[in-house]
Amino acid sequence: MSVAKSRLRWAALLICAGLIVFLATLFSVHPLYFIAYAMIGCPLVLLGMFFYLAALWADRKEKLEPESPSRRAG
Template sequence: MSHEKRIRRAALLVLAGLLVQLFTTLFWSPLTFVVFTAVGVPLVLLGVGFYVVTVWKILEERKAL
């Protein structure tokens, strides 16, 4: 998979997580808090993790590390 596709996938995960977090804050209740923490936060963290791994691989390929 190309680096651009991996970065795009990471951005989509972050965007999905942020959208879940945004919509759950509109109607704050115990259930929406659970959705916020159980779905939104992991999606953002996965997206950031994929982005960091991709950038790390790019830097290793270019021998910048």
């Protein structure tokens, strides 16, 4: 799997983890759940978004780079 696709998968997994935290904390009215939302859920989703942007960057780089001779032969 290319770097871009690997990052894309990581991005999606991190966002999934963050969204699960959102879901788990949504129905509870307690400061601890708010802390879990703010300190665990939000950073996971933001990190996932960052990975997504990194995947776009890697994809762009892969498209711009000329194919290596070994890849061309394969």
